[in-house]
Amino acid sequence: MADSTIITIISLGVTFLFMLGVPVFLIIAYWVVGTTFVLGQSLDNIGSALSDVFTDGFALLAMPLFILTGDLINKSGIAKRLSDFAYSCLGWLRGGLAMAAIGACGLFAAISGSNSATTATIGSMLHPEMVKGGYDERFSAATAAAGGTVGIIIPPSIIFIVYGYLMNLSISDLFIAGIVPGVLMVFAMQFVCWIICRINGWGHLIPLNINRILKTGFGAWLGFFAIGLVLWGIYTGKFSPTEAAAVTVGFCLIVGIICYPLNKMMKNDAETPVQDKTYADMLVVEGFKLTEVPSVVVRSAQITGILAPLIGVSVVMQQNLSLLGAQQIIGDFVTGMGGYYAVLLTSMAIVFVAGMVLESLPVTIILAPILAPIAASVGIDPVHFSVIFLVGASIGFVTPPYGLNLYVASGVTGVPYFRLLKYTLPYLVALLTTWFLVALIPQLALVLVPKI
Structure with missing residues (x-):
């Protein structure tokens, strides 16, 4: 069986587990372990990467x-x-x-x-x-x-x-x-x-x-x-x-x-x-x-203990995605879009989708070095693009399946995760509207930035 087929089966499997209510940390961890085997990597690499995140993570x-x-x-x-x-x-x-x-x-x-x-x-x-x-x-x-x-x-x-x-x-x-x-x-x-x-x-x-x-x-x-x-x-x-x-x-x-x-x-x-x-x-x-x-x-410490492992396995997930060639595929896809608005909207779509399954830190580590140079090449101001990128990443905190803020809110209020989703949708509309305004009107981000 081809490696790509096995990875697709693993991805569908963990998606099914998420639908059954398995914690997102375990979902990402299962995917990471499964793809590590497929890529022929040692499991020691996972422990080493997690250790690096918690000891050297800036x-x-x-x-x-x-x-x-x-x-x-x-x-x-x-x-x-x-x-x-x-x-x-x-x-x-x-x-x-x-x-x-x-x-x-x-x-x-x-x-x-x-x-x-x-x-x-x-x-x-x-x-x-x-x-x-x-x-x-x-x-x-x-x-x-x-x-x-x-x-x-x-x-x-x-x-x-x-x-x-x-x-x-x-x-x-x-x-x-x-x-x-x-x-x-x-x-x-x-x-x-x-x-x-x-x-x-x-x-x-x-x-x-x-x-x-x-x-x-x-x-x-x-x-x-x-x-x-x-x-x-x-x-x-x-x-x-x-x-x-x-x-x-x-x-x-x-x-x-x-x-x-x-x-x-x-x-x-x-x-x-x-x-x-x-x-x-x-x-x-x-x-x-x-x-x-x-x-x-x-x-x-309890809250840190909830968040840190999520971030840790997300970073390891980023490493496996790199080995699978995801960065090269994304770069070629966005570059092929052509002009200013095509690159802008495509980049926003990629950040939004990535934010649904990853924490903002690995999203930034994975995608910023790929998308920012492409955006700059079509004339998007680097500071403006940084705001576009990170506002999009922040919206990921309330978009399932990852939705880190939804898990935190569920934890501190006792309201089950899936019961929050109905009333999150109107806020999501407000955030997306603001995101598009910031993206289409650069001065909203740049008006206070000192001019050189």
Whole structure:
């Protein structure tokens, strides 16, 4: 039997297993092991490749720290203050709490730089509140999953750093180019959220109160400071993104531990409504005990333990695809398309399909070195193409069968994976619409980038 036939049978087999509900990690691992045998490679290669990913992987060095940052921000009460601010601004609209969750994802993304951490934090914090507020639990979980897609677009973003490193582009330029598309993604999802909630009558309305907005904005000052600290440190070159994650972890630890006794002395009850608190009350977040830190670290380690193996086997999958000649086939196919728009749309289609089955890191490692030079050869600005590429990769977080954010949202909310898909589709439409706008209007990505 020909090798190609065997690989086709293996691919169909793992697809069937996925339909039966087998975890995606095992699906990819089965495919990798099967194709390794077909290619005549030693299984030792898989262990060696996984080891290299976790010991030498540039981007993955920051992942546990970014996830820990998200958990500390959540535990300390900083994330709640950011979400309170977003809700104060949007709560007068139908579906305001769900829209606030998406807005909070945008704010949180500017600290964590991680889609999974954004989804996990906002999902675990606001999903119960949304369910209490009358929202469908599936919609609430899908909202957290969709909102998390901006985690790798709004700077700082680890995947932008990886892309810039691979393609020798300015990291600062890539970060700046991601700001407007990231904001547009947030607004598009909020608009879709508003429509769905109006149709279903979900959400309790609160009056538009300027004092409440000012008070919650003042109360979120530590969150805004953390965002400013990360962006300032990276843009000025004071520390690398990995160091930025470590600095933010340290900041959140100090804030949480110091604010806990201060909060008790001020008798600032976290359950007290915002409108009943004074500005002095809002100055100090809830914080946490020093003895609670180990449990937070363990939770972060559990999430890392879910994500890291997925990324690891995806990278090994990329190596096997290279041995099968996939890179050469893709390069020849796209080059044969011809002009500007043909190459652009073909590249977008390839990134979208790849994002359905792979995590953004291996998608970038596999496809960016192939597609970016072809795009540049037909006149697409390299920075613009980087944003197109990575917005497409981020959409992959909510597209089955991989849909990493869907798995994270399912894990933190308890809503089964397949039950999220119905309410993910409208958000997918919003994200795809934004993606095409960014692709067809270069200035949306390049307007803030300094001209040389």
